[in-house]
Amino acid sequence: MSLFLDDDRSNRLRPAILDDFVGSLLNDVERARHLGLPETTRIRERAKIISPEQLTIGEHCWIGENTLLDASGGLEIGEHTSIGLNCLVFTHSSWLANMMLENHSGSDLIERKPVRIGRGCFIGGNSVIMMGVTIGDHATVSPLSVVTKDVPAYSLVSGNPARVFQRYDQDHIRTEAERVRAANRARRERTQPAPPDSRTDRPDGQ
Template sequence: MFSDDERSNRLRAGIVNDFVGGFLNDVERARFLGLPETTRIRERTKIVSPENLVMGEHCWIGENTVLDASGGLEIGDHTSIGLNCLVFTHSSWLANMTLENYSGSDLIERKPVKIGKGCFIGGNSVIMMGVTIGDCATVSPLSVVTKDVPAYSLVSGNPARVFQRYDQEHIKAEAERVRAENAARRAAAQARGEAPVWGSPAVRRDGQ
């Protein structure tokens, strides 16, 4: 039933890791995969060639995301990648076009992807091989990123393009706004005698 060759045995190790990872929570799964203790990896995330993945601290990877690190993949500190995302570092296009799409084909092209620190990659987005995403960049959900993304910018669309640029002052102002809103929600919950679980329960329609 099982093939006893180098490729089969190598792939089987990944299959076993995926199976075992299905029984772990997000922190346990990251630890099991040898990633930083502060990393959280949600269920059904697949990492291709994990030995080529460099992951920073305090990263979050959503459900059903595929991280292809076969060509080299670096993800900076405090970066989140949403659910159902695809990050590619290789392509078999030429192997397909030349009818040479066999295992080990020398027409498989690989280029590294680098995602900076403090980035937010929205759900259902695709990052193509060879792309560099600068620090504190935002990729809107459902985007296809085919070119480098400048730091402190928001990109969206297919292919993704820059829609907004921001700076530290903008981020600071937005952080203060959200902290104030969450503090108000916590205060409202406490006034109702509730214990906020996530720190920011919604305000009721009556404003209480």
């Protein structure tokens, strides 16, 4: 007796199961190519996409380990956005199917609403984005947050449910970027080997 069922649902799910298996053998860039994502996408081990045909994702995005992207209701992720480890992004809910005792495959009580995550966003690890939410450009979601409503652009949200704790602008971002660049320059200079002493670099030591 075959272990594999030959019905419509099984045959529909099989390619995604094979993608998960093959993806476990690839690095993050190879995995992105295998899944048909932009060449600049880095998608880490055990990340999963539900309904990838409903996903629109920009260039230079990073998806962390064990993150689930449910695109069944439509999911858009802007360029240069990172979604951390163990995050859950939902675009559907089976709540009514459970309440009505109709939680069977193909139930018409599955509700779907699209999620949009803007460009230049940072979604911290272990966060949950609920269906129907729009996260504005350059927004930050702190780790361990549950986002249940729209997030304004240029804001930091945190908590369960997440709420706005800080607003910032491009000047603030540029100032912080220069601070970090300066710190990294100083660190590199400290760790670079000293140039050879010209007085001792000659064969005669003179």
